[in-house]
Amino acid sequence: MASRSLRSTVFSIVLISIVFPFAHAVTDYANVFIDPDRVVAKSFNESTALAQKTIAQWADSLSIGGPWSVTTKPVTPPSGNKHDYLSYAPYYWPDCSQAGNTTALSDEQARQQCTWVQRDGQINPTSKDASDIDNFETLGDAVLYNTLTWALQGSSTASANAVKFIRTWFLDADTAMAPNLNFAQMQGGPGPDDQSGTHTGVLDLKCMAKIVNGILVLRSGKSADWTSDLDGQMVGWTKEYISWLQSSPLAQREATSPNNHGTFYYNQLASLQILVGDKDGAKNTVQTYFNTLYQHQIDANGEQPEEAARTRPYHYRAYNLAAMITNARLGEYVGFDAWNVKSAAGANIQTALDFAMTISPGDDAAEELYPNVAAVAAHYGDPTGKYGKFLMQQLSLDLAKQPFFAWDSFAVSGLPVSYTSSASSSTQVSKGSSGASPTGASSVPNGKAPWEEDAALTATVSWFMLAYTTSFVLFFAFC
Numbered sequence: 001m002a003s004r005s006l007r008s009t010v011f012s013i014v015l016i017s018i019v020f021p022f023a024h025a026v027t028d029y030a031n032v033f034i035d036p037d038r039v040v041a042k043s044f045n046e047s048t049a050l051a052q053k054t055i056a057q058w059a060d061s062l063s064i065g066g067p068w069s070v071t072t073k074p075v076t077p078p079s080g081n082k083h084d085y086l087s088y089a090p091y092y093w094p095d096c097s098q099a100g101n102t103t104a105l106s107d108e109q110a111r112q113q114c115t116w117v118q119r120d121g122q123i124n125p126t127s128k129d130a131s132d133i134d135n136f137e138t139l140g141d142a143v144l145y146n147t148l149t150w151a152l153q154g155s156s157t158a159s160a161n162a163v164k165f166i167r168t169w170f171l172d173a174d175t176a177m178a179p180n181l182n183f184a185q186m187q188g189g190p191g192p193d194d195q196s197g198t199h200t201g202v203l204d205l206k207c208m209a210k211i212v213n214g215i216l217v218l219r220s221g222k223s224a225d226w227t228s229d230l231d232g233q234m235v236g237w238t239k240e241y242i243s244w245l246q247s248s249p250l251a252q253r254e255a256t257s258p259n260n261h262g263t264f265y266y267n268q269l270a271s272l273q274i275l276v277g278d279k280d281g282a283k284n285t286v287q288t289y290f291n292t293l294y295q296h297q298i299d300a301n302g303e304q305p306e307e308a309a310r311t312r313p314y315h316y317r318a319y320n321l322a323a324m325i326t327n328a329r330l331g332e333y334v335g336f337d338a339w340n341v342k343s344a345a346g347a348n349i350q351t352a353l354d355f356a357m358t359i360s361p362g363d364d365a366a367e368e369l370y371p372n373v374a375a376v377a378a379h380y381g382d383p384t385g386k387y388g389k390f391l392m393q394q395l396s397l398d399l400a401k402q403p404f405f406a407w408d409s410f411a412v413s414g415l416p417v418s419y420t421s422s423a424s425s426s427t428q429v430s431k432g433s434s435g436a437s438p439t440g441a442s443s444v445p446n447g448k449a450p451w452e453e454d455a456a457l458t459a460t461v462s463w464f465m466l467a468y469t470t471s472f473v474l475f476f477a478f479c
Contacts, residue, residue: 028137029371030322031267032144033209033329034407036216039151044406047415051406052152058403059149062142063161067168068135069175075108075130077183078195084178087131087197087204089185090123092116116187121311132177133204139169140207145403147214151221162214163225171233179241181205181250199253199261202245206264209326212271235276242272259306260316262293263323270330279334286331290341294324298347302355317356318368324349325375339379350380357390370394374408381410388412 044052070085077084094114108130143162150159168175184201215234218226245251245268254265266289273282297304297320307316328349331338342348353376356369370391377387391399392414399405400415 028141029404030319030368031206031209031264031326032371032404032407033213033267033271033326033333034148035329035333036213036220038407039148039217040221042152044152045409047400048406048409050401051403051409054401055145055403055406056149056153056155056158058141059145059155059158059161062138062145063165065138066142066161067165067175068139069168070132070135070177071175072135073130073132079183081178083176084183085132085136085181085204086183087133087185087201089116089118089187089198089200091120092118092187093122136169136204137207139165140210143214144210147217148406150223151217156225159218159223159225162218163223163230166211166215166234167230170237171230176237179237180244180248182248184250197250199250199257202251202254202268203261203264206267206323209267209271209330212275215275238272238276242269242276245269245272256293258293258296259310260320260323263289263297263320263327266293267323267326267330270327270334274330274334282330283334283336286327286334286336286338289327290331290338294327294341295344297324298343298345298349298352300345300347302347302351302353304352304356312364314356314359314361314364315368317352317359318364318372321349321352321356321369321372324352325372328379350376366394370402371404371408374402374404374410377410378408385413388414 071082073082073086075086076082077086093116094110095117096110096114142165146158146162146165149155150162170176181201181204182197184197184204186195186197186201215226215231219231245265251265254261255269256262257265266285270282270285270289273279273285297306299305304317304320307313307320310316328338340348353372357373361369373387373391382388388411392412395402397415399412
């Protein structure tokens with residue numbers, strides 16, 4: 001008979017293998033900002049029922065690993081303080097040809113003893129081993145989707161989870177992150193200049209916009225979990241971090257980066273200024289972006305030259321588009337209409353999206369572009385149906401399940417109304433005036449549940465049931 005510890009280990013491995021395909025089948029949208037007042041007002045129509053259900057599922061899945069803290073990483077930053085955020089530049093690799101070693105070096109020895117060289121687009125798999133970046137990205141999603149779930153479904157568990165995650169990362173004395181990025185995206189190496197972060201590391205906290213979004217939802221909805229004391233503490237932490245963003249040479253260099261790095265910098269700063277109540281400052285920040293960097297980011301035909309020059313241009317076009325859209329939404333929230341601001345070449349966000357839709361993704365993930373397509377359709381409209389047709393070609397009925405469809409719903413020809421609303425019997429659905437109901441195709445026949453007509457979902461359910469059964473077979477085999 002296997003030992004209890006072995007049985008426990010096997011069961012844990014199997015359980016994780018079941019749960020985490022759902023947790024990150026969770027798509028990490030590059031950035032999101034949704035008007036918090038709209039969320040709290042539940043201004044989402046019946047066509048978004050399945051999308052709302054997915055949001056709740058993602059909230060549950062994302063919460064499994066939390067809370068997260070910078071103090072749990074296995075490596076201490078050069079400052080000697082584990083409260084300092086730490087990450088390594090993803091496209092830098094150690095070149096140990098001049099290290100003088102006679103035996104193989106460990107990853108940590110290579111970080112410290114070898115000169116690092118850039119390989120753009122090639123992610124060094126060891127860069128995340130001692131990094132806080134993955135935990136922060138998961139935190140951003142967990143806070144956003146839990147606060148959305150609380151607002152839309154009234155889940156006290158979701159609200160409590162979001163607040164616990166925020167407290168642990170930012171506020172609790174034993175686990176809080178120091179408000180700086182002095183050691184973000186270090187490149188490694190033996191020299192004194194290799195013991196600090198780089199300006200590109202500011203990008204690591206781009207998803208502060210998601211966390212701010214979540215906090216604004218908690219505030220607007222008057223969550224009992226988000227107390228005035230916690231709010232005051234978060235405002236205090238944020239003011240210190242804003243000061244770093246506006247004064248650190250690393251951050252200031254990032255603010256002038258002409259590509260997506262600069263765009264995301266303004267996502268961060270504007271959202272944080274909103275959090276501390278400085279809407280005028282946020283408006284000025286968004287206007288500064290659209291009057292400077294943005295002016296040279298889109299050619300007349302919609303190409304983004306800074307992103308096209310990279311080794312993964314499809315990814316970077318979609319990435320920068322997400323940041324531009326977030327800046328436009330932040331601007332809209334503070335009273336500045338950026339959607340129709342034109343670049344120096346006479347193009348706008350819609351022009352850039354239209355061009356990106358014509359490019360093959362190659363080896364990149366095609367779905368990176370989809371939330372941007374929906375955002376453009378929701379704002380500019382889709383009178384010819386090209387955006388809806390594009391998304392239907394890519395996602396078919398799965399479009400109705402995407403979380404982005406909840407906040408960017410629009411009329412889509414071929415998306416059955418009864419398909420999107422049939423989940424309302426088992427899921428609390430928020431109804432409101434925002435977004436148009438899908439029109440066009442016939443309804444799902446015979447009143448069947450969505451998964452009975454959806455081959456993709458049928459396959460997913462079948463896979464889950466197989467994995468679930470296998471887990472118990474393996475578990476009892478070791479008992």
